[in-house]
Amino acid sequence: DVKVTQSSRYLVKRTGEKVFLECVQDMDHENMFWYRQDPGLGLRLIYFSYDVKMKEKGDIPEGYSVSREKKERFSLILESASTNQTSMYLCASSSPRVSAEQFFGPGTRLTVL
């Protein structure tokens, strides 16, 4: 069974902390994505990676960075967490074919106090 796993389901952090969200996929996918999901706003793309060490900014990259040192792992970093980054964070992966569906992780619900 194919899988995308995320390091935490729930996370509580303090304002100003550096936060790492980890995502691992076992499907050998080239493409990996980080989204945040907020009520009424749908999914918003933060960053996208199409290969190891390659990344592109999405719609809302401010306050975030990413790292992809290995094909199976894509990390999202909140350099200095703020309360407006409280959200559900979803990781996804897919093959590079334009017809390919995405596989999503279970999500990390982050609360910044």
Next chain:
Amino acid sequence: AQSVAQPEDQVNVAEGNPLTVKCTYSVSGNPYLFWYVQYPNRGLQFLLKYITGDNLVKGSYGFEAEFNKSQTSFHLKKPSALVSDSALYFCAVRTTGGSYIPTFGRGTSLIVHP
């Protein structure tokens, strides 16, 4: 540019009745269309997709979707709704000649009443 609209924030249907969740899209090339479902506190799960060919696509859990090129729509349907179908549904589009990045609609909350 590509875009997706889900015109209804919420759809209510009685159990056993047919359901429709609407999606319209706008792309400059040929569309690849997807439906995903999200249960509470979970990630999204793929339901079905349209690539080419038959306009009626069948997917998981008895869902199907009809691609209509002239109306640029890809509505999700099920002949008989179950209470367990209650969830958030997302439509997404990619296009030939476009980027790897799909565009998602804002989601439609489906509530099936017993």
